[in-house]
Amino acid sequence: MAVYMHYRGHFKAHQGIDDAKTVHINHALLLETLLPTMLDNLTQRLAKVVKTMRGEARLTETNTADMLREVRLALLEADVALPAVREFIANVKQKALGEEVIASLTPGQALVGVVQRELASLMGADLGPEASQLNFATQPPAIILMAGLQGAGKTTTVGKLAKYLREQKKKKVLTVSADVYRPAAIGQLQTVTAQVGADFFPTATTDKPVDIALAALDYAKRHYHDVLIIDTAGRLGIDEAMMKEISAIHAAVKPIETLFVVDAMLGQDAINTAKAFNDALPLTGIVLTKLDGDARGGAALSVRHITGKPIKFAGTAEKLDGLEAFDPTRMANRILGMGDILALVEEAQKGVDVAAAKDLAHKIKGGGKFDLNDFKAQLGQMKKMGGLSNLMDKLPAQFQQAAGGANMDQAEKQVRRMEGIINSMTAQERAKPELIKASRKRRIATGAGVQVQEVNRMLSQFDQMQSMMKKLKGGGMMKMMRGMKGMMPGMR
Numbered sequence: 001m002a003v004y005m006h007y008r009g010h011f012k013a014h015q016g017i018d019d020a021k022t023v024h025i026n027h028a029l030l031l032e033t034l035l036p037t038m039l040d041n042l043t044q045r046l047a048k049v050v051k052t053m054r055g056e057a058r059l060t061e062t063n064t065a066d067m068l069r070e071v072r073l074a075l076l077e078a079d080v081a082l083p084a085v086r087e088f089i090a091n092v093k094q095k096a097l098g099e100e101v102i103a104s105l106t107p108g109q110a111l112v113g114v115v116q117r118e119l120a121s122l123m124g125a126d127l128g129p130e131a132s133q134l135n136f137a138t139q140p141p142a143i144i145l146m147a148g149l150q151g152a153g154k155t156t157t158v159g160k161l162a163k164y165l166r167e168q169k170k171k172k173v174l175t176v177s178a179d180v181y182r183p184a185a186i187g188q189l190q191t192v193t194a195q196v197g198a199d200f201f202p203t204a205t206t207d208k209p210v211d212i213a214l215a216a217l218d219y220a221k222r223h224y225h226d227v228l229i230i231d232t233a234g235r236l237g238i239d240e241a242m243m244k245e246i247s248a249i250h251a252a253v254k255p256i257e258t259l260f261v262v263d264a265m266l267g268q269d270a271i272n273t274a275k276a277f278n279d280a281l282p283l284t285g286i287v288l289t290k291l292d293g294d295a296r297g298g299a300a301l302s303v304r305h306i307t308g309k310p311i312k313f314a315g316t317a318e319k320l321d322g323l324e325a326f327d328p329t330r331m332a333n334r335i336l337g338m339g340d341i342l343a344l345v346e347e348a349q350k351g352v353d354v355a356a357a358k359d360l361a362h363k364i365k366g367g368g369k370f371d372l373n374d375f376k377a378q379l380g381q382m383k384k385m386g387g388l389s390n391l392m393d394k395l396p397a398q399f400q401q402a403a404g405g406a407n408m409d410q411a412e413k414q415v416r417r418m419e420g421i422i423n424s425m426t427a428q429e430r431a432k433p434e435l436i437k438a439s440r441k442r443r444i445a446t447g448a449g450v451q452v453q454e455v456n457r458m459l460s461q462f463d464q465m466q467s468m469m470k471k472l473k474g475g476g477m478m479k480m481m482r483g484m485k486g487m488m489p490g491m492r
Contacts (some may be wrong), residue, residue, distance in 0.1 A: 004300075010089065026430055049101035067111060081271045081297030083121065084305035091118050116332050122301055123328035124310040129184055131310040132326050134165075135284070138256045141220040141228040145253070146287075147246050147277055148261035150234035153289035153315055155185065155259050158231045159192030160315065160323035166198060171226040178203040178209040179233040190233055196320055199225065209233065213249045230255070238273065243280040249370060250281060259312065261287045262303055270299035272307050278307045288326070289315035370469040372430040376422045381414055417450060418458050424448040433462065 007365060057273050068089055075085045096114045117125075124131060136142045144161070145363030146154045159173055165171040175193045179185035186203055193200040201216040214228055220228040235242045250258060260283050262270055277283060286303055304311055311326040315441065429436055436444070436459065445452045 064093065064111070070092060075298070075301070078301070079211070079268055081268065081298070081302035081305065084302050087305070088118055088122055088301075091121075119301075119375050120329040120332035122305060123331055124304050125328040125332075127310050132312050132328070134169075134312065135256050136169075136171075136226075140215070141225045142257070143217065143253050143255035144227060144229045144257045144259060145250060145255040146229065146231050146245075146259055146261055147281060147283075148234055148287075149238075149263070149273060150182070150236050151468060152234060152261045152263045154234060154261045155179075155189050155231055156192060156318075156320075157287055157289060157313075157315055157323070158189060158229050159196055159198075159320050161229060161313070162193060162198035163196035163320050164313075164323055164325075165227055166196065172224065173222070173227045173229065174201055174216065174220045174225040175199070176212060177203060177231045179231060180205045180207060180209060180213045182210075182223065182232050185231075185233070192320065199223075204221065208249050209245055210252045213253045214409045217253050243276070247280055257284045258282060259285050259287050260303075260307070260309070261289060262299060264288045264291050264299045265293045266299050268298070268302075271302050274303045274306045278309070283307060283309050285310050285312035286310075287313045287315065291316050292318075292322070317318040363419040370466050372422055372425065372433050372462060375465060376419060376430070378465075379422075400467075415447070417454060418461075420451060421445075421455055421458050433459065483489040 001271045020490055071092065072085060075088065076082070080088075092114055095118070096111055121319075134142075134144070146158055148154050155177070162173045162175055165173050169421070175189060175198055177186045177189040179189075180203075186205065190200050201219055203212045206352075209214075209232070216228060216230065228255065230249065231452075232246050233242065258281055260274065260277050260281075262274060266273065274286075286307065288299065288303070288311055311328070314326045314331075316322045316324055340343055367420050423445060424444045425436075429440065436455075441452050445455045448455070
């Protein structure tokens with residue numbers, strides 16, 4: 001809710017949205033997420049399709065032909081492999097024709113339902129929910145082998161995966177680099193492993209990759225590690241030497257998971273790479289990296305089609321927490337502009353200090369006053385969750401459009417300034433903002449290095465926040481919810 005204040009102006013200026021809607025949108029904006037910009041084009045094209053389908057009573061061959069053409073173009077433009085596109089279109093056509101359109105739906109909406117199911121299926125939903133989970137059903141340590149071309153992001157992904165397994169799965173993780181060719185590859189893995197708090201097995205460039213893997217396995221057994229992640233050497237292109245080496249490592253340690261790391265920005269070439277690795281190794285899953293890049297993301301749809309293996313993880317940012325477990329249904333929703341509310345909730349759970357939130361709730365409920373210290377704590381929570389700029393695509397399309405005019409970088413800058421202004425105040429001023437008159441404002445502005453107008457703006461935004469908090473006191477929650485009706489299905 002902290003974002004309400006500074007964002008309200010943006011939204012009203014750009015879209016003329018009423019206060020209630022703004023509250024709802026900005027409450028959602030507190031939640032951190034990723035933005036796979038590469039899928040935007042696909043999302044926009046498919047949104048266009050829906051618009052052409054209004055007013056029809058059922059899906060027929062005639063009214064689906066235009067739609068299917070648009071979908072085909074959208075997929076091809078997104079660099080999805082032609083065989084995958086053909087199969088996808090054929091499945092959609094078969095399932096859509098003759099499908100009754102329920103009274104409450106337009107044909108466009110019915111069609112999006114069919115496209116969504118097929119899109120999810122193409123990305124692996126047909127393999128069942130367990131397919132995208134890592135398998136640990138073996139005597140520890142469970143060995144995970146990472147394979148892929150040079151520059152795909154293997155080493156960074158090892159660090160991200162180690163962090164994920166430590167924090168989410170509570171596993172004791174050991175990492176090792178079998179890349180003895182690339183300068184500083186071992187040092188890079190050592191650095192990222194230290195950053196995430198996992199254990200690292202040191203090696204030298206003079207060692208043989210197979211010996212490295214076996215020595216690390218022996219060490220992991222003796223020190224009771226749950227998981228061993230082996231980073232392998234990549235090449236700029238597929239070659240026999242690399243394939244032989246990685247096959248030898250695989251044969252020596254017999255990993256339970258062999259993950260193929262592929263750069264989502266590869267486009268059409270991702271298919272050839274995936275096929276070569278799939279032929280050489282018994283892959284168990286795929287990790288897509290650089291989903292936050294500016295390519296068109298067709299690799300996400302093609303690689304699974306070619307290999308038949310599930311996508312298990314998606315790399316969504318350069319930071320070491322930029323890895324998310326891949327869920328095909330949720331990714332399909334995101335591509336189609338339906339948002340990913342579950343992911344929003346998960347991010348909130350990870351980033352919010354529950355104890356602090358409860359304390360604030362008790363304070364407000366007990367008649368306590370929402371002061372500038374609480375306001376600063378709210379801003380701190382938002383920063384902790386990564387700020388505003390990385391969240392838009394998990395929101396449903398109507399919210400994204402509403403927020404589209406707002407400048408995220410500017411909003412983030414404003415948040416930092418607001419923090420600076422509050423830091424320039426005395427403890428007494430923070431606890432009793434009503435004390436802040438003209439002379440104090442001038443002193444605070446000088447201390448924070450801003451104009452007095454900025455201090456005034458921040459205080460007026462704080463007043464809005466305070467009045468919202470007052471409404472929450474004494475059962476006012478219902479009043480607030482009534483003000484937000486119509487924003488979500490079922491809220492009346």
